[in-house]
Amino acid sequence: MGGRKNKRKRAERPTIHPNNKYSDNPPDFALLASLYPSFNSFVSYSRDGRPKIDWTNFNATRELTRVLLLHDHGLNWWIPDGQLCPTVPNRSNYIHWIEDLLSSDVILKTNADGDNVKGFDIGTGANCIYPLLGASLLGWSFVGTDATEVALEWAKKNVKNNPQISELIEIREVLTSQDSNSLKESHNGESGSGESQTDLCWTVGKEGEPLPSYPFDLSSSADKSYYGPPVLLGVVKDGEKFDFCMCNPPFFETLEAAGLNPKTSCGGTPDEMVCPGGEKAFITRIIEDSVLLQQSFRWYTSMVGRKSNLKFLISKLRQVGVSIVKTTEFVQGHTCRWGLAWSFVPPARKIISPCVAQRNNLSFILEGIQRQFSAVDVLQSIESFFCSSGASCKLNTSSFTVDVTASVEHCDVILNNEASEASNGEHVLEMSYHSSHSLPALSNSSFRISVYQQIAGTLLVKGSLQHRDSPIAGAFSSVIQQLEEVLKHQFCREKGT
Numbered sequence: 001m002g003g004r005k006n007k008r009k010r011a012e013r014p015t016i017h018p019n020n021k022y023s024d025n026p027p028d029f030a031l032l033a034s035l036y037p038s039f040n041s042f043v044s045y046s047r048d049g050r051p052k053i054d055w056t057n058f059n060a061t062r063e064l065t066r067v068l069l070l071h072d073h074g075l076n077w078w079i080p081d082g083q084l085c086p087t088v089p090n091r092s093n094y095i096h097w098i099e100d101l102l103s104s105d106v107i108l109k110t111n112a113d114g115d116n117v118k119g120f121d122i123g124t125g126a127n128c129i130y131p132l133l134g135a136s137l138l139g140w141s142f143v144g145t146d147a148t149e150v151a152l153e154w155a156k157k158n159v160k161n162n163p164q165i166s167e168l169i170e171i172r173e174v175l176t177s178q179d180s181n182s183l184k185e186s187h188n189g190e191s192g193s194g195e196s197q198t199d200l201c202w203t204v205g206k207e208g209e210p211l212p213s214y215p216f217d218l219s220s221s222a223d224k225s226y227y228g229p230p231v232l233l234g235v236v237k238d239g240e241k242f243d244f245c246m247c248n249p250p251f252f253e254t255l256e257a258a259g260l261n262p263k264t265s266c267g268g269t270p271d272e273m274v275c276p277g278g279e280k281a282f283i284t285r286i287i288e289d290s291v292l293l294q295q296s297f298r299w300y301t302s303m304v305g306r307k308s309n310l311k312f313l314i315s316k317l318r319q320v321g322v323s324i325v326k327t328t329e330f331v332q333g334h335t336c337r338w339g340l341a342w343s344f345v346p347p348a349r350k351i352i353s354p355c356v357a358q359r360n361n362l363s364f365i366l367e368g369i370q371r372q373f374s375a376v377d378v379l380q381s382i383e384s385f386f387c388s389s390g391a392s393c394k395l396n397t398s399s400f401t402v403d404v405t406a407s408v409e410h411c412d413v414i415l416n417n418e419a420s421e422a423s424n425g426e427h428v429l430e431m432s433y434h435s436s437h438s439l440p441a442l443s444n445s446s447f448r449i450s451v452y453q454q455i456a457g458t459l460l461v462k463g464s465l466q467h468r469d470s471p472i473a474g475a476f477s478s479v480i481q482q483l484e485e486v487l488k489h490q491f492c493r494e495k496g497t
């Protein structure tokens with residue numbers, strides 16, 4: 001297959017979430033320079049009169065972050081020299097993606113805490129950026145954790161200097177003396193259901209079930225396991241419940257690998273950038289902890305820096321029986337980061353279960369289709385959805401059907417984020433059509449997607465697999481569920497609007 005599937009063109013690649021303050025108004029350096037003399041000293045003007053800063057100067061990038069947080073968010077903020085300096089528009093995208101997850105009707109709110117949203121920021125850093133943004137933008141409360149003295153000291157200062165939101169944020173020390181592996185073992189001992197859950201693939205956990213012990217050797221195929229201070233287990237207190245956790249993990253395995261982007265200077269100390277095993281090991285630990293903490297969090301999320309790690313982590317999540325996995329792409333200039341989210345809360349809408357996994361006829365209803373869209377638009381979107389995975393498709397506007405020929409691999413592409421979501425939470429439907437170029441796969445299966453008009457604004461979409469025992473039968477329901485999500489996002493009005 002080589003790089004075929006990665007070489008698809010993206011029709012559009014939104015770089016900023018539509019709710020992001022900066023989506024229509026990028027930072028205005030000239031205005032900020034005129035208002036803040038301390039920032040003015042870092043601003044120069046190119047020949048065509050455009051204001052710019054020297055991105056390789058840490059003092060300049062830190063001052064930009066400071067004035068953006070002050071001017072646009074009313075936040076007082078500072079970090080000592082060399083600490084990781086966050087870019088405000090990029091960090092805001094992660095917050096808004098979580099906002100999308102929380103408002104999605106797939107995983108309903110379980111927290112008894114009314115409308116208050118409670119988040120958990122793993123490794124908040126000296127900059128404490130996520131709690132500050134989440135609290136000031138959306139009124140969320142947070143526990144922000146860290147394991148280093150300097151991070152804890154400055155995160156606390158940054159909270160204290162913002163009395164308008166300081167009540168919402170608790171900075172919690174992760175005790176480095178604690179051995180996270182022994183915590184894991186003692187938790188296993190306590191929960192001790194002893195059940196081995198070997199076939200939990202994509203099954204849905206039920207509320208009130210005993211916490212399973214680690215049924216899988218998650219780290220067996222990882223190059224290196226995480227060792228170090230606890231991450232969630234041992235930090236989350238008994239009985240605590242959160243709507244989500246988030247994490248910008250130490251991405252790198254070594255200082256050399258962390259390097260420094262010569263084009264920018266955002267600081268970053270070894271403690272912030274590096275951990276044994278890198279992000280793969282760190283996020284694997286979050287997954288392991290989530291298996292034990294289950295529904296203590298509605299959503300578990302993390303940033304992921306490398307696509308190969310994202311794929312590895314998604315396959316781990318499939319092993320441990322989460323109820324749903326969501327991904328998104330954060331585009332930052334020329335670099336890409338991914339958001340990975342999962343949950344153990346049973347989905348409100350039935351999406352994946354072993355019994356439906358084997359059904360060869362599956363359907364769903366699209367209600368509240370916006371007026372400007374016709375059934376043909378929906379058909380074309382269905383075609384594009386499958387074509388973007390490399391499957392071949394034939395659209396028929398007379399019978400209102402799309403005939404698809406796809407392999408297990410194509411389904412994997414769909415389910416492993418190749419039809420990825422943009423940072424605005426909507427799936428990017430890739431518009432390059434591959435019908436004529438798709439590589440012949442050895443064991444292709446055929447299925448038909450039919451679209452039926454019900455009443456005005458409502459369509460029934462039905463997927464029919466030609467052979468019940470075809471190789472893709474196991475993935476069929478997940479693929480149809482993914483299709484449903486994409487079409488709903490694209491064509492249907494939000495409930496209540």
Ligand SMILES: C[S@@+](CC[C@H](N)C(=O)[O-])C[C@H]1O[C@@H](n2cnc3c(N)ncnc32)[C@H](O)[C@@H]1O
Pocket residue numbers: 084085086122123124125126127128129130145146147148151174228229230231248249250251271272273275
């Ligand atoms: C890449 S920095 C992220 C800082 C900040 N959240 C941001 O996005 O700029 C990673 C942070 O994780 C912290 N960290 C490392 N291991 C940790 C652990 N086990 N628990 C909590 N924080 C940890 C580091 O000290 C560092 O501050």
